[in-house]
Amino acid sequence: xxxxxxxxxxxxxxxxxxxxxxxxxxxxxxxxxxxxxxxxxxxxxxxxxxxxxxxxxxxxxxxxxxxxxxxxxxxxxxxxxxxxxxxxxxxxxxxxxxxxxxxxxxxxxxxxxxxxxxxxxxxxxxxxxxxxxxxxxxxxxxxxxxxxxxxxxxxxxxxxxxxxxxxxxxxxxxxxxxxxxxxxxxxxxxxxxxxxxxxxxxxxxxxxxxxxxxxxxxxxxxxxxxxxxxxxxxxxxxxxxxxxxxxxxxxxxxxxxxxxxxxxxxxxxxxxxxxxxxxxxxxxxxxxxxxxxxxxxxxxxxxxxxxxxxxxxxxxxxxxxxxxxxxxxxxxxxxxxxxxxxxxxxxxxxxxxxxxxxxxxxxxxxxxxxxxxxxxxxxxxxxxxxxxxxxxxxxx
Amino acid sequence: xxxxxxxxxxxxxxxxxxxxxxxxxxxxxxxxxxxxxxxxxxxxxxxxxxxxxxxxxxxxxxxxxxxxxxxxxxxxxxxxxxxxxxxxxxxxxxxxxxxxxxxxxxxxxxxxxxxxxxxxxxx
Numbered sequence: 001x002x003x004x005x006x007x008x009x010x011x012x013x014x015x016x017x018x019x020x021x022x023x024x025x026x027x028x029x030x031x032x033x034x035x036x037x038x039x040x041x042x043x044x045x046x047x048x049x050x051x052x053x054x055x056x057x058x059x060x061x062x063x064x065x066x067x068x069x070x071x072x073x074x075x076x077x078x079x080x081x082x083x084x085x086x087x088x089x090x091x092x093x094x095x096x097x098x099x100x101x102x103x104x105x106x107x108x109x110x111x112x113x114x115x116x117x118x119x120x121x122x123x124x125x126x127x128x129x130x131x132x133x134x135x136x137x138x139x140x141x142x143x144x145x146x147x148x149x150x151x152x153x154x155x156x157x158x159x160x161x162x163x164x165x166x167x168x169x170x171x172x173x174x175x176x177x178x179x180x181x182x183x184x185x186x187x188x189x190x191x192x193x194x195x196x197x198x199x200x201x202x203x204x205x206x207x208x209x210x211x212x213x214x215x216x217x218x219x220x221x222x223x224x225x226x227x228x229x230x231x232x233x234x235x236x237x238x239x240x241x242x243x244x245x246x247x248x249x250x251x252x253x254x255x256x257x258x259x260x261x262x263x264x265x266x267x268x269x270x271x272x273x274x275x276x277x278x279x280x281x282x283x284x285x286x287x288x289x290x291x292x293x294x295x296x297x298x299x300x301x302x303x304x305x306x307x308x309x310x311x312x313x314x315x316x317x318x319x320x321x322x323x324x325x326x327x328x329x330x331x332x333x334x335x336x337x338x339x340x341x342x343x344x345x346x347x348x349x350x351x352x353x354x355x356x357x358x359x360x361x362x363x364x365x366x367x368x369x370x371x372x373x374x375x376x377x378x379x380x381x382x383x384x385x386x387x388x389x390x391x392x393x394x395x396x
Numbered sequence: 397x398x399x400x401x402x403x404x405x406x407x408x409x410x411x412x413x414x415x416x417x418x419x420x421x422x423x424x425x426x427x428x429x430x431x432x433x434x435x436x437x438x439x440x441x442x443x444x445x446x447x448x449x450x451x452x453x454x455x456x457x458x459x460x461x462x463x464x465x466x467x468x469x470x471x472x473x474x475x476x477x478x479x480x481x482x483x484x485x486x487x488x489x490x491x492x493x494x495x496x497x498x499x500x501x502x503x504x505x506x507x508x509x510x511x512x513x514x515x516x517x518x519x
Contacts, residue, residue, distance in 0.1 A: 034403035038410045088422050091429040096436035108415040115411035119404065130407065132400050137475065159438040160451060171457050174464040181471045185478045192482035194475070257439055262422030266415060330517030333460070337515045341467075341506070345499055348474075352492050355485060 007301040010040070011126050037129035041118055049272045050080035056318045063322035083265075090261035095158065098258060102156030107259065107266040110149035114273035116142045121280040122200050124290045124303030135196040136184060139281060143236070146274060147173050150245075150255050153267075157258035165254020168329060169245030172235055175336035176242075180232035182344035183225040186351030187216055187285050200289030215288035220367035221350035224374075226286040228344055230313075233278035235332070237271060239317055241324040242332055279313040280306075287313075338381055346373040459514045470502055 005012075014036055021032055054069060054077060061068025069076035094103060120135040122128040132138060147170055154166020188194060191202045205214045216222035235242040246254035256267050283289060287309050290302035327335075350366035429435075438445045477495055484491040509515065 030403065031406065034406050035410070037403070038407050042410075042414065088425050089427055090422075091427045092423060093429075093435065095438050096433070097438060104419070108412060108419065111415040111418075112408070112411040115414065116404075116408060119407050130403050132404065138404070157438070160440065160445075163451070167453055167457050171460050175460060178464065178467050178471065181468070182474070185471075185474055188475070188478040189481045192479060194479060252439065262419060266418060333515060333517055337463075338510065342503075345503075348478075348499070349496070352481070352485075352495075355482065356489075356492070 007125055007303075009301075010124070010303070014040075034130070038119070041129050042115065044123075045115075045118060045273060045276055048276065049269060050084075051077075052272060052314060053083070053268075054079045056321075059315070059318045060322050063319075087262050087265040092261040092263065093258075095258050097158045099156040099158065102152050103258070106149050106153035106156055106255075107263045107270070109152060110146055110270040111266050111273070113142050113145040113149065114270040114277060117277040118273065118280070120196055121277070121284055122196050122289055123280075123306050124301065127290075127303060128197055131195065131197050134194045136188065136194045136199070136281075136285075139196075139277070140181060140184075143274075143277070144177065146236075146270070147177075149270075153255040153259070157255070159258050161251040161253075161257045162255050165245045165251050165257070168251075169238065169255060172242060172244065172329075172332050172336070173238075175333055176232040176235035176340065179228050179336065179340040179344040180236060182341075183229045183232070183347055184285060186221050186225050186347045189348070189351050190216070190355060196284050196289075200284055200291070203288040203291055206295050211294075213288055213291060213293055215286065215291070217286040217288075219354060220363065220370050221347050221354055222286055224343065224350070224370045225347040226282065228340055228347065229282055229286065230316075232340065233275075233282060234317070234320065235336075237275040237278055237317075239275065240321040241327045243326060244329050244332060275314065275317060276310070279310050279317070282313060283309045339377055342377055343373065346370055456515075456517055463509060463514065466505075467502075470498075473498075 014033070017036060018029065018033060021028060024032075057079070058068040058070075058076065069079040072078040072082045094100060117139050119130045120128070120132065120139050122131070128135075150169045150173070151166050154162045154164075154169075157163075187199060191199050193199065203213070203215050206212060207214055212218055217226045238245055245251075246256065251257070256264060259267060283306060290306040292298045292300060292302075292305050346369060350369045353369060354362045354366040356362065440446070474495070477491070481491060
């Protein structure tokens with residue numbers, strides 16, 4: 001009983017806050033309710049942004065065998081505060097030949113869309129800020145607007161590097177948007193709804209004597225779709241190894257070259273918020289949303305599970321950044337169009353067959369389809385070029 | 397039905413308001429330095445900017461954009477299909493075969509584009 005109390009503590013708190021407005025006119029209630037939701041989402045994710053920005057630097061530092069920020073506050077945890085103040089009092093330079101309006105709107109656009117996308121994800125039991133029927137569709141509609149913002153930043157800056165970065169960003173974001181959109185389809189087919197709440201509800205329960213949770217990632221099509229979705233998510237949030245658009249060694253900072261001070265910070269905020277949104281959606285779609293992995297652990301509140309899964313995915317994001325080098329532009333594009341797209345369509349097929357034949361037969365069929373297409377594609381795409389044996393001309 | 401989406405409008409307003417106010421605070425608090433012509437030129441690693449600011453781009457970028465629009469439209473058709481799939485498959489398998497034929501036709505175009513080298517960035 002007390003577990004359920006803790007689980008619903010935020011919902012109860014919200015109702016209590018709303019009950020303070022009891023005498024108010026009728027139209028005040030829904031507005032106050034949604035404002036509270038927005039405030040909660042913004043507060044939680046700005047805190048998470050501050051935390052992740054310092055944790056990322058610390059984890060990267062550990063991967064590279066150094067300490068990372070550890071001077072400001074305990075364990076360097078106050079670093080984001082110091083960074084924020086510093087960026088706030090920096091001079092804001094707008095180049096003379098820049099398109100002033102577009103240059104100003106671009107960071108607003110990117111940040112606003114990233115915040116909007118966070119609104120439709122279920123963070124816990126009864127904790128979806130805006131539960132609408134077309135939640136998933138809304139997420140992608142809003143998420144795609146980021147590309148427009150990136151292009152506005154590149155065009156408005158009137159700088160070669162910015163433009164080049166924006167063009168590269170658009171090319172790769174657009175290419176990976178296709179697999180991203182298609183890999184969601186299997187989940188929608190199985191659930192039969194576009195609402196995020198329904199998708200999470202469909203992943204309730206446990207199979208195989210109550211041990212394995214009924215998450216979509218544990219089905220053959222779900223596992224394949226999850227991996228494709230995650231890789232596309234990496235690209236959409238412009239993270240290493242797909243950060244060609246802002247490759248520091250080639251084009252300074254890509255579309256952010258001409259931004260300084262807090263506008264630059266706004267781009268960073270948007271990048272991290274985009275990362276949270278895409279990871280949150282991955283958790284919702286494939287990793288069972290806020291459901292606990294073992295039925296015995298259901299006492300732990302649902303939102304804790306959601307944020308634990310989110311944290312794991314974010315750690316993988318950072319881990320990949322610390323491990324892999326940047327990919328070449330043509331490789332990124334080739335991977336998207338020749339491998340990701342056919343594999344994404346295969347996931348639809350596998351899910352269709354799985355739906356048609358439940359149980360072990362369906363499991364084996366969809367595994368077979370995914371496996372055969374994967375092996376066939378990897379055979380076809382092998383460049384057949386064996387690397388020449390490496391010779392060391394002066395080192396022997 | 398449409399009332400469900402009104403809070404989203406509010407969310408949009410708050411999101412834009414948040415971003416705008418963050419930028420305005422930085423304009424108010426930010427140090428106002430001296431503006432010089434050299435400082436206000438476009439950043440090119442300290443050199444004097446050369447050539448066109450918006451250079452010409454490879455046609456590959458535009459090809460990718462066109463292909464994206466084509467595929468994106470097809471995916472828009474697939475979303476309603478995916479939503480009703482679960483209900484319709486019970487009645488007949490027609491819904492599966494119709495989508496398979498649709499994807500097959502799509503794949504013909506896709507393979508044509510690949511063979512034409514539309515996505516070959518080396519050329």
